[in-house]
Amino acid sequence: MTAADTLTTTPLGGPSLPQERRLVTSIPGPRSQQLLERKAAAVAAGVGHTAPIEAVAAGGGVVVDADGNSLIDLGSGIAVTSVGNAHPKVVEAVQAQVAQFTHTCFMVSPYESYVAVAEALNRITPGDHAKKSALFNSGAEAVENAIKIARKFTKKPAVVAFDHGYHGRTNLTMALTAKAMPYKSGFGPFASEIYRAPLSYPYRDGLSGADAAAKAISIIEKQVGADNLAAVIIEPIQGEGGFIVPADGFLPAIVDWCRANDVVFIADEIQTGFARTGAMFASEIFGIVPDLITTAKGIAGGLPLAAVTGRAEIMDASHAGGLGGTYGGNPVACAAALASIEAFETEGLIERAREIGAILTERLTQIQAGDPRVGDVRGHGAMIAAEFVTADGSPDAALTAAVAKACIAEGVIVLTCGTYGNVIRFLPPLAITDDLLHEGIDVVAAALAAS
């Protein structure tokens, strides 16, 4: 069967694709190879790719390539297609909106769907205080705006981010991001007044949450000073940095310190948000209520949308015209977000994320029991990672890269991450079936055994 046959039998793309791993050529096949040659000639070298394929359809838990291969998707396009790729409700909402109007610019002629997305975010984000939202195009843009809003509210300049943090690739967000290669190297100078504090990383620092927080707070007080500090920004579970889950008590202690010192606490939930971790937002797992929360990735079933949501008095500190952008809250993206949020709330996806997490954790822990190179298995819900180490516990980036490459060659898309490049992260669409998930893990186990 060719990809064209697959497409004609599945006009909606998406979930009606056969949910199977199917290899009919080696990866990349000839048609994918042709596209990669055109890519190399036409697209800037700095824009890399993980799987050497030409994607032509995706849905449920699979991505189909131009050669007719069907790959198991354990990455969701980096935690984006949580509701599943081309979810029918998203497709329907987008088709209806795109035929109605594609753009007016919300700052020129407001429309209802933007307001409805803001209302939904105000309702579903942690905390029952009065909230407001503003919409943007990308995660990095949301983070930039959260910092702008916090500075305007506090009238203070400094921002603290954490070791292993990832917040984007624009100038301000590169400054907030910890890892030089590939995100920052050669792209400076970076924005000023950004400071870095140590994170709680239980597998490597051995500290309790309280001790790790005390260490971070002491550094913040000595090197920055609360009087100068507008905001602390942190991912409740580090994404690109290695799916690092802070020890219990770490995040609440940082939040308490921020409250006591008039510092805005920003949770960057761009990767952890929208049911991914088995809660609507990961902050709930740690019992914290952020002042501001940034969201993107899973928000709109694959369409570009991002948001800052938070305490009304903080969000309202900016003068009219100070926030916004030409495309921010585009009506097609808003329609997709409303359909996605409805899916999160009515299709049992939070529960499904927990089930996926239980399967991943059980299987990976079993693999770890028989293979000391799996140093740590961690995460929450459908955001689980395995950290690979050498015999002396050092990060093993070479093994990690070899396993990921072998998985893709066998038709399973996996992503790596981690400051040391030694983590494989599992972020399957919540629409994946148990069978596909197990088969994907089987392939990872075989690749590890053979590496």
Ligand SMILES: *Cc1c(COP(=O)(O)O)cnc(C)c1O
């Ligand atoms: C992906 C990500 C971003 C950046 O989002 P973009 O849409 O790529 O700009 C910021 N923060 C976190 C935690 C992310 O995972």
